[in-house]
Amino acid sequence: MPAEHVFRQETELFSEALKMYCDTARSAATEEGSSSTWLDAQDAAGVIVRLCTLLKVHLRPPDHANVATFHEEALARLETDRETLAGVDLDKDLYRGRTIRYRAARDRRIRGNRLAALSLADRDDSEFVGTGADIFRAHFHYEMAAGYLLNGEAAKVRPLLRKSELHGYWKAVAPSQFVSRHRIDYAFALGAWAEGDRDGATKRLAEAQRYLHRTGGRAAQYDIEDLLLSLARADLLIDEGTIPLAAVNRAIDHLDSALRTIEGIRDRWRVISRSGSPLAAAIRRIYGDIARAAAALPGRQAAELGLRVSLSAKQSGFAARMRADRFDVGSNWRTWRTGRRLRTLLDQVVDAESGQHLGAANAETAKLLADLRLRIEHAVSPLLADAVVPVPANVARVIDSVGDRYALDYVGLPDTVTAEISWFRTLIGPTGTVYFCQLTIGEALAAFITAISPPTVKLADVLAGGVDWQELGEQLIPPQLRDALKLTEEPVTLVISAHSALSLMPWAALRIDAQTRLVERAVLTQTPVLTFLSGPTTAPANGPALIQLVSKNGGGGHGVGTERERAAWGISARNDGWVPLSECALERDARPVDVPGTLAAALSQRTGPWRFAHIASHGEGVGLGQTLLLPDAPISAGRALMLRWPQSLLIASCQVGRLVNVEHAEPLNFVMAALAGGAEQVVACIDNVADFSAAKTAAAIVHKSRTRGTRLDIALREVQLEWVKGRWPDLSWILFTAYAR
Numbered sequence: 255m256p257a258e259h260v261f262r263q264e265t266e267l268f269s270e271a272l273k274m275y276c277d278t279a280r281s282a283a284t285e286e287g288s289s290s291t292w293l294d295a296q297d298a299a300g301v302i303v304r305l306c307t308l309l310k311v312h313l314r315p316p317d318h319a320n321v322a323t324f325h326e327e328a329l330a331r332l333e334t335d336r337e338t339l340a341g342v343d344l345d346k347d348l349y350r351g352r353t354i355r356y357r358a359a360r361d362r363r364i365r366g367n368r369l370a371a372l373s374l375a376d377r378d379d380s381e382f383v384g385t386g387a388d389i390f391r392a393h394f395h396y397e398m399a400a401g402y403l404l405n406g407e408a409a410k411v412r413p414l415l416r417k418s419e420l421h422g423y424w425k426a427v428a429p430s431q432f433v434s435r436h437r438i439d440y441a442f443a444l445g446a447w448a449e450g451d452r453d454g455a456t457k458r459l460a461e462a463q464r465y466l467h468r469t470g471g472r473a474a475q476y477d478i479e480d481l482l483l484s485l486a487r488a489d490l491l492i493d494e495g496t497i498p499l500a501a502v503n504r505a506i507d508h509l510d511s512a513l514r515t516i517e518g519i520r521d522r523w524r525v526i527s528r529s530g531s532p533l534a535a536a537i538r539r540i541y542g543d544i545a546r547a548a549a550a551l552p553g554r555q556a557a558e559l560g561l562r563v564s565l566s567a568k569q570s571g572f573a574a575r576m577r578a579d580r581f582d583v584g585s586n587w588r589t590w591r592t593g594r595r596l597r598t599l600l601d602q603v604v605d606a607e608s609g610q611h612l613g614a615a616n617a618e619t620a621k622l623l624a625d626l627r628l629r630i631e632h633a634v635s636p637l638l639a640d641a642v643v644p645v646p647a648n649v650a651r652v653i654d655s656v657g658d659r660y661a662l663d664y665v666g667l668p669d670t671v672t673a674e675i676s677w678f679r680t681l682i683g684p685t686g687t688v689y690f691c692q693l694t695i696g697e698a699l700a701a702f703i704t705a706i707s708p709p710t711v712k713l714a715d716v717l718a719g720g721v722d723w724q725e726l727g728e729q730l731i732p733p734q735l736r737d738a739l740k741l742t743e744e745p746v747t748l749v750i751s752a753h754s755a756l757s758l759m760p761w762a763a764l765r766i767d768a769q770t771r772l773v774e775r776a777v778l779t780q781t782p783v784l785t786f787l788s789g790p791t792t793a794p795a796n797g798p799a800l801i802q803l804v805s806k807n808g809g810g811g812h813g814v815g816t817e818r819e820r821a822a823w824g825i826s827a828r829n830d831g832w833v834p835l836s837e838c839a840l841e842r843d844a845r846p847v848d849v850p851g852t853l854a855a856a857l858s859q860r861t862g863p864w865r866f867a868h869i870a871s872h873g874e875g876v877g878l879g880q881t882l883l884l885p886d887a888p889i890s891a892g893r894a895l896m897l898r899w900p901q902s903l904l905i906a907s908c909q910v911g912r913l914v915n916v917e918h919a920e921p922l923n924f925v926m927a928a929l930a931g932g933a934e935q936v937v938a939c940i941d942n943v944a945d946f947s948a949a950k951t952a953a954a955i956v957h958k959s960r961t962r963g964t965r966l967d968i969a970l971r972e973v974q975l976e977w978v979k980g981r982w983p984d985l986s987w988i989l990f991t992a993y994a995r
Contacts (some may be wrong), residue, residue: 300324352387411445560690797840807831911938
């Protein structure tokens, strides 16, 4: 394809590749002497179809193609042309015969036609001697074993493989040295496991991995086999139920090996785990397998392993998405140099991650990305550098950053068996304790996740139907934390890193018992990923403050009710209703003064004096297009990346605090842009909020900040408690959220 042709999605890419091979096969079918070309094209098309089937990538095949029969048709052609091809390129066609037959058998098994797959896989040893496809003998043995296991005939597996091992093919010197030989031990172990012979299965899995390593299986192309063997050995230990400490440690070692292997694969191919690519989808399932196994094991080591998986699965690396939305990474005359520089850096990161530098040594690519990371850190911020070019998660550093707070991490991951989402939770305590478990999804939580999953749904509409806050609290708040909350006299500080649907959970509203809301016992803050935490404390709000209030009368259709907020600052509207951009010291009796120009221009100054900002306006949009609707110069999240944001940021605008940390996309929105641009704490709305509720909440936060210089998360909690004590409806106060880095 031309170098400038870029495919935006897997369906488009693989459908085009499939069409090219189908066209080649169709053309070759009418040309004399082009059987080899036709067979190769059919084979390639069949591989694409099977890959997309396994990864659940939708294909758009040509009208004339039968996607289910590519390898079947190729195999039939080989059988028909066997005598004709005997004297032409004999070795190559013998190789084709074995490989295409194997792929046809595997296709049948994957489609559920197991008996037909068994009949194809049942071949004599003589068919493989000297064919150039000798290594595929183990693949055929494995296919037969898999067919028996799936048919519930496990008792046939070990006799089949034992006979093969004792006689003929595998006793020969050359075949015994093939790296594929480990598949025999792997299949043998699965058969023993299915029959309840754990000792036999344990021995054979260990032999399979030793054989793989001894015969060259540490090469990169065998990483997947090594990974599966590590997972199988851990699963076999866990499957025994209550296991001794020594077995727990062995299982953790196997899981750690699997995690390091999959991270090595990810690093080698520069694949971010939630980039949306097919390989990323497979990697997420492996993460789900490791997390599920870690959750079944006791002890701190298993808990830290589970946390490592969660942090890796939520790493961002969103250079590609930012480049795709590059026109939303806006700039004005003050920031055009920074914007141009950032766009250039993003292009270079994407080039490295997409493989343009993979021909060089991996160390050279790593050095290039490390240099780009430092340059992004200098151009914008360390947080943005972490998000664009992530480094392996450091669990010890995360625990140190949590400090004397509690931290909760939630992640939803599929697995390779069901591909369905399972939820995992990590609790980090103020003494450095770590607990990791798999959540049991009850009725209330399942209903919330289902209701909030459509991307266009309004959270307020979901909550208006009624929510069982106590049942949600019982399912989401771990018992160790619930007990601590019930015993504490002072509120604890709790940081929450949610994921997917739970990103929109109004955590403050959860109940820890029938009488007590979570907000009554905890100061709540959210963060997109725990690796974003910069330290154990956040400074109290201080001044000077920058204030942008867009009133209904002077906002050109973008205004909101600002009377309470203007009163909190002592700002008067002009005769036309316009409220000027202002600055004010945060002390109680300080008077505001007008600031010339726009909010964006003020925040473009690299040495701006502001430590606090308060914005009230309408908001809309998603991702980098999430926008504050200011009448003179709207600010999108993309443009916000170019600005220098104050330490404390209060935004009373609908939707702009909606930071959804979903599985297949990174948490790119206005809050992330503000945190990347210097803000340490942001309070914003996660959905549409009534003017009265938004203004009353924001004005009260301003009042507390001016009188006591308190942190934004503490001020928000105090305001929410006033709503609770006044018995106001939940939607009056639960949609404001505090975020931190």
